[in-house]
Amino acid sequence: MGKIISIAIPKGGVGKTTTAVNLSLALTKKKKRVLLIDVDPSGQCLSSFDIDKSLPQGNIFDVFNSIKKLSEVIYRTEYANLDCIPMKRSTYQNELRLSNLAEKSLNLKYEIRSLAVNYDFVFIDCPPTLTGTTANMLNISDSVLIPLKASKYSLDELGRIFKFIDEIKKTGNAGLVVEGIILTIDEPKTRISHQVKKELIRKYPTKVFNVTIPKTVKVDEASFDKTPIIIYDVDSVCSKAYLKLADEIILRNEMSDLFFKH
Secondary structure, rough: EEEEEEEEOOOOOOOOOHHHHHHHHHHHHHHHHHEEEEOOOOOHHHHHHOOOOOOOOOHHHHHHOOOOOHHHEEEEOOOOOEEEEOOOOOOHHHHHHHHHHHHHOHHHHHHHHHHHOOEEEEEEEEEOOOOOOOHHHHHOOOOEEEEEOHHHHHHHHHHHHHHHHHHHHHHHOOEEEEEHHHOOOOOOOOOHHHHHHHHHHHOOOOEEOOOOOOOOOHHHHHHHHOOOHHHHHHHHOOHHHHHHHHHHHHHHHHHHHHHHHH
16 A cells, blocks of 8 residues: 655745655656645645646545545646646635534545555645644654755744644554655755754754755746646756655665565
8 A cells, every 4th residue: 555645844935835746756757656635725736737727526625525535536647657636726714614624534534545555655735734634634644744944933843743743643643653854945055054954963863854955946937837846857956856855765665664564
């Protein structure tokens, strides 16, 4: 069965959705089959793919509303081995409703796990909050991937999400682990970047990925072009970083299978 990984941190502007999309694509280039599920009400994942924006099959909000089954709202993207369950951009009222519905969607766990057998990885792009939808997704997931921008505010939020993960483990998902912390929008020559890396290694030495995702104007150019950076400019430092991140995730999971599974 494919591993279910939530991408989450209670802070916006850290490259969460950029990471969800480009890491998913990077893994397909490593011959992995990937499903990307967007539960962030901003619905930004959709803009990266050539999918009919009217979403004729429905979207994840329809699943939370019990109008559709999860398997009915899977869209094939234009990229081989990458499927997507999109979120249509929500109004504020729908965003509140989504959070309430997500907390009650007990069947979603079984639906996602039944779909995961068809994939190597299932990524869930969570909202930049901890309660409601994110809490529900963490109860479903095998692990959490935490994107972190090199800033004091982001570092403070890291402590919050680790405490929240501990609560989830105590109350509903004892097997939940941290997949890793990936430093995004990194400016390696700056003092703050150096300080954040030093603090991360001190506090979470086994959780931090070796690769970081560098800050580059190419990412902004790609977003205006509505194309993932890994497709927009395959030779950019950012694209190469996501490919290295994919390698790290594959290796970590292969090592985990080797030493901890019978």
